[in-house]
Amino acid sequence: MLDIRQRTGYLFLAVTVGHVILISAQVQSKSGVRVLDAVALGAFARVQQGTASAIQGVRSAWGNYLSLRGVRAENEQLQKQVAELEVRLQEQRAIAARTTKLQELLNLRASVAAPTLAAEVIAGNPNPGMMTVTIDRGSSDGVQENMAVIAPTGVVGRVVGYPAAHAARVQLIIDQHAAAGAIAERSRAGGMVVGRSDAEGSSLRMELVSNLADVRVGDVIVTSGVDGIYPKGFAIGRAESVERGTGLYLTVNVRPTVDFRSLEEVLVVLVPARSAVVEGDAEATVRNPR
Numbered sequence: 001m002l003d004i005r006q007r008t009g010y011l012f013l014a015v016t017v018g019h020v021i022l023i024s025a026q027v028q029s030k031s032g033v034r035v036l037d038a039v040a041l042g043a044f045a046r047v048q049q050g051t052a053s054a055i056q057g058v059r060s061a062w063g064n065y066l067s068l069r070g071v072r073a074e075n076e077q078l079q080k081q082v083a084e085l086e087v088r089l090q091e092q093r094a095i096a097a098r099t100t101k102l103q104e105l106l107n108l109r110a111s112v113a114a115p116t117l118a119a120e121v122i123a124g125n126p127n128p129g130m131m132t133v134t135i136d137r138g139s140s141d142g143v144q145e146n147m148a149v150i151a152p153t154g155v156v157g158r159v160v161g162y163p164a165a166h167a168a169r170v171q172l173i174i175d176q177h178a179a180a181g182a183i184a185e186r187s188r189a190g191g192m193v194v195g196r197s198d199a200e201g202s203s204l205r206m207e208l209v210s211n212l213a214d215v216r217v218g219d220v221i222v223t224s225g226v227d228g229i230y231p232k233g234f235a236i237g238r239a240e241s242v243e244r245g246t247g248l249y250l251t252v253n254v255r256p257t258v259d260f261r262s263l264e265e266v267l268v269v270l271v272p273a274r275s276a277v278v279e280g281d282a283e284a285t286v287r288n289p290r
Helices: 002-026 035-111 279-287
Strands: 116-124 132-135 148-151 154-160 168-172 179-184 190-195 204-207 220-223 235-244 250-256 265-269
Antiparallel strands (some): 132 168, 148 154, 148 265, 204 250, 220 235
16 A cells, blocks of 8 residues: 555656656746756756866865975975085085195294104004004105104104004104103293193193293293204193192193194104214213213
């Protein structure tokens, strides 16, 4: 019974819709367009509008995606170029710094009366018991044991041991076993500078300076030449503190003028070491004993 009623309802609805469509197909609006065509056109226009909006949205999203990919690729390229420029800038800075140091070395070489040889520091010494560096000049270049080594800012040290053909070891002046004859440039007060590369720090101390001597903080300490190794007049450091000792001598701490942490180029003074006592003075002492 229910099936017959449902079928009847569906049939009635279909007939009604068909009747409305037939009437719409025949009836015209005020503009002369059939009502059915107007309705169909409006419905299809809505569908087309929605479809066009969807397509436009997809196109816009795809375009933005491609643009973002392009911007990302361009950004990566720019970052690569910036990195390359930074590397080149560092290289140029290194070249400029090296050029400046070499110019300073040339100026020092021109001011030294004795023959000198430019050398480059190629290694340090891992042994904390002795502070040394290795230079790229050796016996084939005329380097001998105990020759003085200097830098534009002052005394570096001396060659120790027998040099190899193209390398030599240099004991730094700040080594605890190193020493050099020295005087205060202002007052000419003499003494001996020794290294202090121990728990007290990598500095120097000027010993054997009389309590009566005139040595002040800030005085430039230079080589005296009496040790037979270092030529006279090269800077060693500056007096950092001066205290009256308990005995006969002052306690003078000296700050080196050379920055040993950034030591790269040096000059070897090609003058063989001589005895600290001049032979003529020794003969006079023997002939005229007191």
